[in-house]
Structures are given as C-alpha cells and as structure tokens.
Amino acid sequence: MALQRMDNVGIVVESLDTAVAFFTELGMTLEGRATIEGEWAGRVTGLGNQHVEVAMMVTPDGHSRLELSQFLAPPVIADHRTAPVNALGYLRVMFAVTDIDNTLARLEKLGAQLVGEVVQYENVYRLCYIRGPEGLLIGLAEQIG
Structure with a gap:
C-alpha cells in the first residue's frame, strides 16, 4: 500500500499569532514556525511567487498536525469561514478531549463560541461544534463510554 499516513490539515488564517494561541490553549504544541516564499513554493501551490508565514501545530500524541498559514502574498481571495455545517468542501477538524466542559x-476566554449545544450520543460521546479564531469550525468530542 502506498499511503502511509495523513500528515496534516492546512488552515489559512488572518492572524497566525491568534490561531497559534488558540490551538495551544486547546492542547496542541507549536512544532515550528517558518516563512515560505519564492518561485519553488508557488510551483507546488499553483499561486506563483508567494510569501506565507506558517506554523505547524502537533497534537499531544504526536500523530496529527495542523499547518496554519497566513498568506502575505498573494492576497487571500475567498472566505469560507462562515459556511454552515452542510456546506460542500472541507468542513471542520474534530478533536478528542478529556473534559469537554x-x-x-x-476556549471561550479566547473568543470561541458554541455553535449549537453540547449533546450526548448514546453512552459513547459528548460532542459539540465551536467557532474558534476567525470563525473556524472546530469539533470537540469527549468519549464517555
């Protein structure tokens, strides 16, 4: 089999510092921060000459990562942050937590807002969606059974 793992999920943000602070409070660790620019990077993304600030966040188990990107050039051209749960395309990232409350x-101290309510799925999970920094949709799941 050629597939080894899912390496990371990329999220474009307006403020890298705000997003890093939020995901740090959630429990992720900043693995590294860098500037990516030049023609070589644009060949990968199809954007041409680009200038991007990137922060890589890693989960406590070391297996999952978020690549947070703040584009300085070219400018951001679309905004999907307020799309509802049933919108087409990438929707949200779900995190397992030990204590959802x-x-x-x-996270509410950093501006997170509960989308609906915390619900219980049978005797297995407590789940909710929140809007995090810049309106990003994030799922939280606490295993209870």
Missing part, C-alpha cells in the same frame, strides 16, 4: 470554558 473545561475545554469549552478555556
């Missing part, structure tokens, strides 16, 4: 309380 505590996590919500901590």
